[in-house]
Amino acid sequence: MSLIAWSLPKKTQLPAVSLLGNLFVLWFAPYAFVAMSISACLVYLISHAKSQKGHWVLLGVGYCISQFLLLRFLQEHSVDLGLGGSFSVLGVAYFTCRDVHYLVESYKGNVRKNIVTFWYYQSFLPVMIAGPINRYHEFEREIQRRSLDFDQISKGIERIIYGYAKVTVLGNYLIEHKIQSYLTQLPNQESILHSWLVSLADWAYLYAQFSGWSDVAIGFSLCIGIKVSENFNRPLSSKSLVDFWKRWHISLSSWCKDYVFTPALLITRNLFIAISLSMVTMGLWHESSLYYIFWGIYHAIGITLCRLYMKQDNEIVEYLRQRFWWSSFTRALTIFYLINASVFIGLFYDGLY
Template identity: 35%
Template structure:
């Protein structure tokens, strides 16, 4: 809170041309406070982006491929280090990798060559979204930076949004769910409930924590006169799995759609392959491990089933207008998502399998 107050106050005291540099400096302060090693890793990635986006390269397509390959290698090394427990997670590194990909893939040598070094650096180091997103496109960020004006009504709404975020993180997740309810890890004496309730608690904790931090980021950015995209839109109310992924972690889901799903679909015309590849990439972006690979395949297969159902079942469209079916579809989607938490909340696939076996035991005759 002290950091937000100090940065906002200084931001509005500076001339417009100096504000991007202040934002970059603010992000650097956060990184240095988190870890000097993490700051060094960020510096390496930023220098690589500068090398790819700065000079006027003759062979733009080749250099774009080299640039993206470098980002992928650095992010892969980071994920391998995390998977082997050789390092702790560096603040925001997963998100800056997506932003670096945006800059190189969409703009090539444009941003730095055209005198946009300050806005590009502020984009990569933007303090409100540095830790957990949302992930914004560079051009959208640059326009927001140019249009930034102080507005008392917007500032009031921003403070409300900050309050909502802190209520989610501190009150709902931190105090109510984790402290008072022990993340629903309650000893009911019933094996099925003792397995299911912690998965539900894990999902609620993940949603309240993550969406709460995104509320804080959105409110913080609004105090700087800038809009950033929404990242959550009541995902647990989704009526099917496709809708869930349009509501959950929206900006990263859109990144996967634009940079993985659509290119694969346009080249192969295979929806199944594009969906599976997108969700595998999304899973491994979270963590380079068998359990997140399985999670990606699980959700990818679910998206394929939903797509095939809507495309090949003649009564699917009629069912969507039926209130009873919509309620059943919502419940089925929610249970599918909760089941997927068995893969990410457990330490390995063996533990996840035991968890799922307990949940499905009532459906197996003789179990």
């Protein structure tokens, strides 16, 4: 892809990359391609209509979200549409977020009308499948700045190697193949310690996979000459849960902060409701199930407690904050709360059925 991006004449480089992106999705997920094209056309038409009104933007956001839920439902329940081929919704969660972002930002007046840049933005392959939810204005700035830089290309290749090593060596081989299969052979499968170990291995596997693919996406983008925002910033060294969600899947957290948390807080004036709505949205983004609604509420409780603690400024809390061991303790507590998520929700979920 990097070869296509740089070997062609300057004016045809980005169209070729975008066309390749479109062909890739059309080949591997034709249904996702159709859905993506329809929503992209609708989003562009609403965003740049002559008399732009709030209710049209709301309708556009509603369409994007319902399309996302419908595609997810069809995939999760393996519904056969009778059109042949496998049903895959490759990248649907990412392009829905990008569409909502574009709609809202254009309503705010932060987006310049340019259909070609919008096409590049929608069809940018490296971030289409598993990459960060990149912002339109950042992308527009990057394609204007773009120039052939071998140093950047070598950094990109290095990043791809690191990312793919995380996915295959760390995630697939070490954690899934070795550690998780070792855990299944341990005695006392029902004990709480075993559940913690399994949960910890799951988190580590998820981190290796997710941050690995993000690294690959960022590396590919660098090879094309476009810098994409980071998605992970050493999340395991977080001092608190609030800090963790600023470091883990940064692009989705910041998207939720801008388009769910802030509007919800302005409307309800209630911190817990706003946090719960954001976390449930994040949960449903992962999978449309009851389990992930509980997942969202569990994390919302944790974040609200954490924020309440951070607001405290009495003498005891101030004394503790200055101690070195206290920061180590809060780091350990954050990890402990995270690994308990699947244990608690699993127990609660099993109790329901």
